[in-house]
Amino acid sequence: MMIFKTIDWVNNKVRLIDQTQLPGRSHYLDIDNVDDMAEAICSLRVRGAPAIGIAAALGVVLAADQSIQENMELFLENVRNAMDVLGRTRPTAVNLFWALNRMEKVLDRIENLKPADIRERLLQEALEILNEDRRICYQLGAFGAELIPDPAHILTHCNAGGLATSEYGTALAVIYQAAEQGKKVEVFADETRPLLQGARLTSWELQTNHIDVTVLCDSAAAYLMQQGEIDCVIVGADRIAANGDVANKVGTYMLAVLAEKHQIPFYVAAPVSSFDLSVISGGEIPIEQRDRSEVATYMGKMTVPESVKVYNPAFDVTPNSLVKAIITEKGILRPPFHVSITNILQKNK
Amino acid sequence: MMIFKTIDWVNNKVRLIDQTQLPGRSHYLDIDNVDDMAEAICSLRVRGAPAIGIAAALGVVLAADQSIQENMELFLENVRNAMDVLGRTRPTAVNLFWALNRMEKVLDRIENLKPADIRERLLQEALEILNEDRRICYQLGAFGAELIPDPAHILTHCNAGGLATSEYGTALAVIYQAAEQGKKVEVFADETRPLLQGARLTSWELQTNHIDVTVLCDSAAAYLMQQGEIDCVIVGADRIAANGDVANKVGTYMLAVLAEKHQIPFYVAAPVSSFDLSVISGGEIPIEQRDRSEVATYMGKMTVPESVKVYNPAFDVTPNSLVKAIITEKGILRPPFHVSITNILQKNK
Numbered sequence: 001m002m003i004f005k006t007i008d009w010v011n012n013k014v015r016l017i018d019q020t021q022l023p024g025r026s027h028y029l030d031i032d033n034v035d036d037m038a039e040a041i042c043s044l045r046v047r048g049a050p051a052i053g054i055a056a057a058l059g060v061v062l063a064a065d066q067s068i069q070e071n072m073e074l075f076l077e078n079v080r081n082a083m084d085v086l087g088r089t090r091p092t093a094v095n096l097f098w099a100l101n102r103m104e105k106v107l108d109r110i111e112n113l114k115p116a117d118i119r120e121r122l123l124q125e126a127l128e129i130l131n132e133d134r135r136i137c138y139q140l141g142a143f144g145a146e147l148i149p150d151p152a153h154i155l156t157h158c159n160a161g162g163l164a165t166s167e168y169g170t171a172l173a174v175i176y177q178a179a180e181q182g183k184k185v186e187v188f189a190d191e192t193r194p195l196l197q198g199a200r201l202t203s204w205e206l207q208t209n210h211i212d213v214t215v216l217c218d219s220a221a222a223y224l225m226q227q228g229e230i231d232c233v234i235v236g237a238d239r240i241a242a243n244g245d246v247a248n249k250v251g252t253y254m255l256a257v258l259a260e261k262h263q264i265p266f267y268v269a270a271p272v273s274s275f276d277l278s279v280i281s282g283g284e285i286p287i288e289q290r291d292r293s294e295v296a297t298y299m300g301k302m303t304v305p306e307s308v309k310v311y312n313p314a315f316d317v318t319p320n321s322l323v324k325a326i327i328t329e330k331g332i333l334r335p336p337f338h339v340s341i342t343n344i345l346q347k348n349k
Numbered sequence: 350m351m352i353f354k355t356i357d358w359v360n361n362k363v364r365l366i367d368q369t370q371l372p373g374r375s376h377y378l379d380i381d382n383v384d385d386m387a388e389a390i391c392s393l394r395v396r397g398a399p400a401i402g403i404a405a406a407l408g409v410v411l412a413a414d415q416s417i418q419e420n421m422e423l424f425l426e427n428v429r430n431a432m433d434v435l436g437r438t439r440p441t442a443v444n445l446f447w448a449l450n451r452m453e454k455v456l457d458r459i460e461n462l463k464p465a466d467i468r469e470r471l472l473q474e475a476l477e478i479l480n481e482d483r484r485i486c487y488q489l490g491a492f493g494a495e496l497i498p499d500p501a502h503i504l505t506h507c508n509a510g511g512l513a514t515s516e517y518g519t520a521l522a523v524i525y526q527a528a529e530q531g532k533k534v535e536v537f538a539d540e541t542r543p544l545l546q547g548a549r550l551t552s553w554e555l556q557t558n559h560i561d562v563t564v565l566c567d568s569a570a571a572y573l574m575q576q577g578e579i580d581c582v583i584v585g586a587d588r589i590a591a592n593g594d595v596a597n598k599v600g601t602y603m604l605a606v607l608a609e610k611h612q613i614p615f616y617v618a619a620p621v622s623s624f625d626l627s628v629i630s631g632g633e634i635p636i637e638q639r640d641r642s643e644v645a646t647y648m649g650k651m652t653v654p655e656s657v658k659v660y661n662p663a664f665d666v667t668p669n670s671l672v673k674a675i676i677t678e679k680g681i682l683r684p685p686f687h688v689s690i691t692n693i694l695q696k697n698k
Contacts, residue, residue: 193566203657214658217542219567219600223665251568299648309563316572
């Protein structure tokens with residue numbers, strides 16, 4: 001369906017579209033070592049919770065390739081070090097740790113294999129994560145599309161689309177499937193400061209896939225809702241606590257409060273891998289603080305005076321009470337979420 | 350008190366600091382004709398409701414100067430045409446029309462005066478508007494400072510400071526006076542997309558005047574409130590309806606909803622000239638829609654794909670129910686505002 005490939009394994013390298021260059025340039029990077037992969041994740045060349053998980057898993061394979069000529073001890077040490085490096089790139093999205101954990105489990109079952117065989121198993125697991133993600137996003141979209149009225153004016157934030165996953169996306173998968181079902185869908189995309197993922201990525205992706213889209217400043221969403229222009233809000237998630245509190249791109253909590261005020265349903269779309277039962281409530285989720293330069297400069301030009309402080313959290317936490325439903329590949333979860341999340345995860349085993 | 354001059358009358362020209370160049374460059378423009386003044390208002394070289402009123406009034410004087418050698422009929426025609434041109438620059442801030450109305454009344458009392466004498470009376474009136482504004486802002490700040498706790502973490506939006514008025518500002522006048530009284534004041538300034546008046550202007554102005562300030566993305570304000578970091582919100586106003594509904598920079602309504610959710614007092618600071626009793630409620634206030642390029646490009650670089658639509662309202666309307674108090678130069682108004690506003694305007698006559 002998608003006209004672009006977010007991330008793929010091509011000729012023993014990771015090919016990814018450099019999202020910092022969009023929408024001006026569709027530039028693909030071929031990454032062949034783990035340090036470049038860690039840099040690509042840190043600097044948001046690849047971003048979005050599920051895509052980060054895939055990138056990290058494939059990054060482990062690159063590390064294995066780099067050490068494949070070494071003796072077993074050094075090979076394993078280098079692969080495990082690579083996992084540490086990749087695990088330190090971004091703290092909030094749980095899919096990163098979930099994917100690395102799956103790769104780690106491959107190493108636990110190596111028995112008497114040689115490095116080359118271990119590398120094959122790592123690659124199989126990483127490709128399985130990638131392919132699973134594609135199926136999950138498609139299934140999630142099919143469940144979520146039932147929630148979309150016809151016609152629908154849908155507000156979204158950041159990019160929870162094909163660019164944030166292997167394909168289709170999470171929040172945008174719902175929109176794509178509703179549109180495929182013939183529903184008349186109009187999307188309003190928050191530009192999403194400071195890095196403009198909505199302006200640059202969501203609008204580009206939706207337009208590329210022939211979905212009607214309008215970009216607005218994040219602060220204008222309230223006025224749009226007040227005017228009665230929005231039927232529902234759908235966003236993705238970087239991590240969901242056991243009680244259904246949702247960590248997602250900063251501004252998500254703002255939308256959830258505004259949706260409540262205007263009696264607009266607020267939906268979260270995320271794969272089951274975004275749930276983190278080790279975290280009881282959202283307050284325990286680490287929130288990444290990013291560099292002041294993201295807010296204070298633009299295209300190299302200063303927009304905030306040099307010695308002025310900047311507050312730049314990359315994420316916020318939306319309490320479960322503001323979430324109408326969580327759309328997963330296993331079905332639609334309703335409150336009370338501590339029950340529905342537990343049930344779905346048990347079914348998942 | 351202020352270290353810069355926002356707008357002044359110097360050598361028969363209007364000197365104003367070009368706010369599109371801040372904070373990078375403190376560049377002053379000397380404007381000597383009404384067309385350049387209209388351009389300066391349209392393109393936000395001078396902005397902020399009270400400052401726009403002053404700029405328009407002085408613009409009328411420039412028009413008089415340009416036609417001072419003409420016969421009386423042509424002189425008056427040109428001056429009235431100039432008023433029309435200035436009145437069409439920006440639709441939302443009522444101070445523009447209020448100031449032009451005062452200049453118009455000067456023309457109603459000209460009797461047998463010559464153009465040169467009329468020009469003197471116009472200049473007197475414009476300078477009176479400017480000097481009045483300075484006194485008004487100072488007085489407004491004194492009243493408002495009583496509302497500020499010690500210490501105080503205050504959130505503000507856009508720029509309702511000295512740069513939006515002749516001096517001191519409205520929302521920021523309250524902050525300056527609270528600080529002068531020795532209160533420990535820390536300001537959080539929304540960057541205010543799309544034109545970054547908070548990032549560029551408010552932070553520059555506060556820092557210049559030695560007030561502690563931190564800039565954040567508009568969408569991060571909700572998270573800051575959720576963390577318990579904000580004691581009150583103070584904003585300015587571009588127009589206030591008879592019932593207390595407030596038109597102000599887009600994003601203000603967002604803050605008002607968020608403040609209500611977090612039980613944080615939401616204050617509006619504005620001179621009495623911002624009230625428009627001809628408008629019964631906020632829904633009647635015209636909301637300026639500005640060009641897509643403000644959102645879709647930055648420093649000449651495209652940030653939204655070319656054919657994607659942009660929704661760019663410059664203002665929004667906050668219903669009176671979300672406003673805890675309106676701070677004016679005549680005192681602090683409390684709900685019900687349709688009563689307190691009528692009372693203050695009668696006292697004002």
